[in-house]
Amino acid sequence: MGLIAEKYAPLTVGALTFLANIGWFRFALLDHTDWANRLLDRVIQASSVGFAFWGIAITLLIGMESKPVVVTLRKIGYLGFIVRYFSEALFATFFLLVGSALLEPLSKRLWPMGLSSAWLAIAVWALLTTLRSFVTLTNILARLE
Numbered sequence: 001m002g003l004i005a006e007k008y009a010p011l012t013v014g015a016l017t018f019l020a021n022i023g024w025f026r027f028a029l030l031d032h033t034d035w036a037n038r039l040l041d042r043v044i045q046a047s048s049v050g051f052a053f054w055g056i057a058i059t060l061l062i063g064m065e066s067k068p069v070v071v072t073l074r075k076i077g078y079l080g081f082i083v084r085y086f087s088e089a090l091f092a093t094f095f096l097l098v099g100s101a102l103l104e105p106l107s108k109r110l111w112p113m114g115l116s117s118a119w120l121a122i123a124v125w126a127l128l129t130t131l132r133s134f135v136t137l138t139n140i141l142a143r144l145e
Contacts, residue, residue, distance in 0.1 A: 086136075
């Protein structure tokens with residue numbers, strides 16, 4: 001049960017964030033232009049670094065296939081989960097990067113509240129997948145000898 005929660009929690013919480021913002025919070029990011037552009041710039045920078053980091057982490061994980069910890073993870077069937085976690089963090093940060101870059105131009109043509117809600121959902125998804133993957137990576141690195 002814990003593995004199912006660990007696997008689906010980031011996407012589920014992101015979707016709930018979308019629904020909560022549409023239905024209750026009603027926060028439109030670009031209504032606050034004084035700090036929204038600075039926030040988007042910082043998010044673009046951070047998600048660019050996150051995207052590069054997870055791409056490198058996946059590459060290094062593939063290169064560590066002969067290490068005892070990776071052999072053990074493969075033997076117990078957990079290596080596939082780890083690769084999926086890292087890949088999901090990679091894609092989530094990529095979508096956050098693209099979503100942040102396109103948020104302002106698209107808000108002139110589409111519904112700003114819906115775009116802000118989608119952006120918040122992607123940001124929560126990216127944050128939670130990154131946290132989950134960092135914990136997983138830290139546990140792997142702690143077992144390297």
